[in-house]
Amino acid sequence: MELEIAQSTPTAASIATLVQAHYDLGQVVESEFLRRSFNQVYRLGFASGRRVVARLCAERPRGGPNTLFEAAALEHWARLGCRVARCLPAASGEFAVHVPLAEGRRALMLFEHLDGEATGDSAEDIEALARGLAALHRAGESYQGLDSIYRLDLDYLLLMPLLGLLRAPTMTAELRPQFEQLGQRLHDDILALGDLSHVLCHGDAHGSNNFVVPDAEGQREAVFFDFDEAGPGYLAYELAVYPWSLYPRAPDVPASDKTKAQWRRFISAYREVRPVTGADLAAIARFMAVRQFWLLGEYAGRIPVWGSQAIPTDYLRRQVSMLRTWETLELPL
Structure with a gap:
């Protein structure tokens, strides 16, 4: 009997491996699972010293994530001088990597890390x-x-x-x-x-x-x-x-x-x-x-x-x- 999975929780290390494979950002040297809420959020650090935030998007009552609009709106706001965490494209140029999980495919997005x-x-x-x-x-x-x-x-x-x-x-x-x-x-x-x-x-x-x-x-x-x-x-x-x-x-x-x-x-x-x-x-x-x-x-x-x-x-x-x-x-x- 195969059990139905409502939502998986990948480890921070597995998300780091995935990001390293799909993004041209170098070697991931640290990873941390930050929170599980409507989505799952991770912080990653690279050998270059750069840090990013990874969001594994979940299905919501409304439906799937609004990935393309979100990336475009963030770029618009940033271009006009607003202080926002922009979405980072994968090596393919896409703003989301689709991750196969037990419950189905989910979108993974990367964002600039902000301090404060x-x-x-x-x-x-x-x-x-x-x-x-x-x-x-x-x-x-x-x-x-x-x-x-x-x-x-x-x-x-x-x-x-x-x-x-x-x-x-x-x-x-x-x-x-x-x-x-x-x-x-x-x-x-x-x-x-x-x-x-x-x-x-x-x-x-x-x-x-x-x-x-x-x-x-x-x-x-x-x-x-x-x-x-x-x-x-x-x-x-x-x-x-x-x-x-x-x-x-x-x-x-x-x-x-x-x-x-x-x-x-x-x-x-x-x-x-x-x-x-x-x-x-x-x-x-x-x-x-x-x-x-x-x-x-x-x-x-x-x-x-x-x-x-x-x-x-x-x-x-x-x-x-x-x-x-x-x-x-x-x-x-």
């Missing part, structure tokens, strides 16, 4: 993140490269994740209609806000997918990586990811004065670089709830790999309470 520290709580770090994100959006306005497979619209961010969540084995007959109603109200509320702005999104800019480093003048600036979720989408969603990461994601837990001050500093610094319309500002709090639906859908889609207790029933019950609270959430400006 994740965004901290200081005013300088928060402002650097906001300014850097605004610069990405401004540069993205002139992007004319390959199309993205995915668009960060309400189907992608809300409706498809909701469907996946409703099929989760830990979902109950009691909770299912409550999530359906919450999702539908959220969808209708956002449509009622009218036309909202769109940008070329990073897609996951919560402050830990960038480092903050000193520039040539000693000022703090953000350098960005992990563009797996990049694509054209709502500006309000992109801006919602940071406060979503700050605000308590639990029912009946109010945001602290510190959290509110961090959010104010972030949105103020962003607006100093790039304007935000009143409709987009009003939509940000609603898109925080959209972000939570997206995350729940991602967890539901990873059950074959992570197990059903990644989203146990008691956790889902708390999510209903939290999402109801967030229906009236207002962000301070």
